[in-house]
Amino acid sequence: MALTGIQIFKLSPKKNCKECGSPTCMAFCMKVAQGAVPMDKCPYWSEEAKATLSESTAPLMKTIEVGTGSNAHKLGGETVLFRHEKTLVNRNLYAATICSCMDEADIDAAIASMKKIDYERIGEREYVEFLFVNYAGNGADKYVAVVKKAAEADRAIILNCSDAEAAKAALEVCKAGKPILNGANKDNAAEMSAIATAAGVTLGVGGASIEEIYDTVKALEAAGNKNLVIDVTGADAKETLKNAVLVRRTNLKDQDRSMGYPSIVNLEKVAPGDLHMQTALAAMFTLRYGSIIVMGAPTYAEALALYGLRQNIYTDPQKPMKVEPGIYALNGADENSVCSLTVDFALTYFLVSGEYERSKAPVNLLITDASGMSVLTAWAAGKFSAGTIKKFFDEYDIENKVKSRTLIIPGKVAVMKGEIEAKLPGWNVVVGPMEAVQLVKFIKDYV
Secondary structure (H helix, E strand, O other): OOOOHHHHHHHOOOOOOOOOOOOOHHHHHHHHHHOOOOHHHOOOOOHHHHHHHHHHHOOOOOEEEEOOHHHOEEEEOOOOOOHHHOOOOOOOEEEEEEEOOOOHHHHHHHHHHHHHOEEEEOOEEEEOOEEEEEOOOOOHHHHHHHHHHHHOOOOEEEEEOOOHHHHHHHHHHHHHHOOEEEEEOOOOHHHHHHHHHHHOOEEEEOOOOHHHHHHHHHHHHHOOOOOEEEEOOOOOHHHHHHHHHHHHHHHHOOOOHHHOOOEEEEHHHHOOOOHHHHHHHHHHHHHOOOOEEEEOOOOHHHHHHHHHHHHHHOOOOOOOOEOOOEEEEEOOOOOOOOEEEEEOEHHHHHHHHHHHHHHOOOEEEEEEOOOOOOHHHHHHOOOOOHHHHHHHHHHOOHHHHOOOOEEEEOHHHHHHHHHHHHHOOOOEEEEOOOOHHHHHHHHHHHO
16 A cells, blocks of 8 residues: 555654755655655655655556667556546557467568558557567477567567476577566466576466466565566456456555556457457457557558557647648659648648548648647647748748748638738748548649
8 A cells, every 4th residue: 555645754854954845844745645756855764764665655556667779668657547537657569479380481471561560650659569479389499499580570579488498498599688478377487487587587477367366476576576567368358358457456446566567468369360359359458458469460450540549548638649840741742742731730630631642632731830739729829820830931941842832721720821921922822621621622623
């Protein structure tokens, strides 16, 4: 259980030195209990008090770091069950499966398919973050060969292996990349924990039931290993969802830290070979509560839907979704193509760009900084005006990058036409349609 402000005050040095910026030690301790300030703001805590408080004031769910370099990821660290309560911290990640039971050509094809899913959306890279390397029990040498291929694919790795000898051999070729060793259970927990600890990697814990998993986690914690993830995969989708929800609620609602670890959901086990069912289930576990969601070899079509959903769920509701301002050349547009202006609100961008792409007409879409507001909201707030547009043109050197002098503006701000023409002499300002859906006909008729 988290400590209250009064409990923290009993451990405090009670100096009233004002160095922490609070009027009294009690006020400071109340802020520490609420997570508003770190305890190290006060320099007078004893080491014993620091040790007690560090554990009790830390988030109920541990933040686990796996992978290295560009493939380093943070898992867990969540503080609420639902996005609307506050915000979600570390978005869930996706993994593609390869197996020691597959032949070399199939493994290469799966990795190639995985690598095709790699694009940017609203300033975030969307790609398959993990390779889930399954051991089929057909010999450590075969498994090591598959792991070597995975290590060359430039992705973080999950070793799904409960055989201690095969796991140890596989770690020898990939431990520098800080993979997850997923395979501990009630029978091999001590041995697998020793292997993971020696290699300095995170250990995945599973079991036949949630009760069994809980007991195994408690035993591992008692032995000193808290670098864990929990494999909540059950016999079917219903049991897996039940496990995922129970783990998260036990941790965040009941405040039991032994369930405070990120989770793995293996949909290739729940719906083997059925990619459409896996995609539907992945959408569910994106919401509740898969930290890592394992699928077969997802295609680009499945990924677009899942990553769009994930980005909506794991975006801070207090921050607007924005795209980067600049020039977006659509349909092969060049410096002679007409320009169309709109704001950086992500929804506006996707609606407008989607309609222009549907028209097949070459257009230079100009995205100006409007603090993530929609067209009318930005105009009313003074974020989308002739002055801000002129500033945008100067900052991005539009006149030297584009020879066309035709600028289409949103129909909802037609009132700005004269002001923009005054700020941008030489430009032909054209008032576009009121709604994005009308852009296809408008641009075809215009060009």
